Amino acid sequence: MWFLHQTGATTYSLVGSLNKIPLSIAGIFLFKVPTSVENSASILFGLLAGVLFARAKIRERSQT
Numbered sequence: 001m002w003f004l005h006q007t008g009a010t011t012y013s014l015v016g017s018l019n020k021i022p023l024s025i026a027g028i029f030l031f032k033v034p035t036s037v038e039n040s041a042s043i044l045f046g047l048l049a050g051v052l053f054a055r056a057k058i059r060e061r062s063q064t
Contacts, residue, residue: 011053011057014049014050014053017046018046018050020046021043021046021047021050024039024043025043
């Protein structure tokens with residue numbers, strides 16, 4: 001419950017969506033799914049979005 005009190009809805013939603021990225025990478029390796037440019041780019045895009053969001057939140061907290 002502390003986590004919900006300390007974070008906003010956007011952060012909670014982003015964490016919920018970003019936890020799918022390690023699962024998709026594990027699924028590619030475990031089930032030997034042939035990779036394509038599209039699925040690799042979508043995983044990379046998701047990771048970069050998470051990093052950018054985290055940096056923006058850190059910057060926001062340091063300014064307050």
